[in-house]
Amino acid sequence: MSDAEVDADRATVALRAAKNGAAVAADSFRTDLTVEAKNGKTDVVTQVDRDAQQTVIETVRDAYPEDPIVGEEEGALKEVPESGPAWIVDPIDGTNNYVDGTRAFGTAVAAVVDGEPVGAAFDCPALSDTYRVGPKGPFRNDEPLSVSDCNDPEVATVCPTFWWDFDQRDRYAAATREVVKRFGDMRRFGCAQLELAMVATGALEGAMTDMAINSWDSVAGVQLIRAAGGVVTDLEGDRWRHDSTGLVASNGAIHDELLAAARAIEG
Known part of the structure; x- marks a missing residue:
């Protein structure tokens, strides 16, 4: 940056x-x-x-x-x-x-x-x-800070971030399913900005959701990731903004697989 x-x-x-x-x-x-x-x-x-x-x-x-x-x-x-x-x-x-x-x-x-x-x-x-x-x-x-250089999804660690409410638990289940079948491991910490910051440090290779996210839960962490060399897009693969639907954040090397996982949440 x-x-x-x-x-x-x-x-x-x-x-x-x-x-x-x-x-x-x-x-x-x-x-x-x-x-x-x-x-x-x-x-x-x-x-x-x-x-x-x-x-x-x-x-x-x-x-x-x-x-x-x-x-x-x-x-x-x-x-x-x-x-x-x-x-x-x-x-x-x-x-x-x-x-x-x-x-x-x-x-x-x-x-x-x-x-x-x-x-x-x-x-x-x-x-x-x-x-x-x-x-x-x-x-x-x-x-x-620098994002991870991992380029193998099967050894990458990914977080299904943010929170799917009780009427969206089928999407939460789909998100976790996509992560565990595509990537090496999964983490979730219950703090979206920390999870995004962990992508920026290389502790995670990616974090994703299919939902529209409040700006206060996301903008600071998104800037951290981009400044550290990572990539953040919406579900279409376009550059993420505070008013985007979906958030797919990665080290860049696994972004295509992470984007596919996020798109698969709704089938």
Whole structure:
């Protein structure tokens, strides 16, 4: 990824905002939390999610007071503007993990201009890992990121990422079937941004879904993968955008097989 594709100032603010939001989450991790359901039994939220989002918003607005902010919780927009700058926030990606005391969660912040990311950060406080794109290339902590060079699907590890709800479990079953029959192994961590970040580090060769995905669950991780040399497309094989249907993310070498697996979910 060239420096021309990164706005160093916005990338720096994204990193600061993600760290500040993650610190709020870390302060209450493994404490007695009040958990509320939003749109289903497995779609949950806590007051910590709201507090972390507010902290992120305040950090961003200190630097860019006029920019619109898109976020998962109330108090933020739900759609990414087609033009101009904006920020995309997931205060706690992996809330179910967070509630259960599992370390796989974090705060994601992406800066976009005209819908395209120009800087992103994902901070996982319980794992002591911070992923970022910009001001210079992609990093986990101080380690430069690069996708895996594995080109054999039969030794590749793939994640059927995001969440198929109870009325879509046939598609969830189809996704896992396609992964286990085509690839060497399967992982799932319950935190979409972490799963995408793991593709960027080479810990996974790919992650895929056939669904349309919320921008706060995806944009930061997608930029990490692309900056690390990977490929992210929609189900048609076209370049993925925040409003695409389906997300197929890979190291590039196994992308055709992963795309075929994602397309096969609906038969």
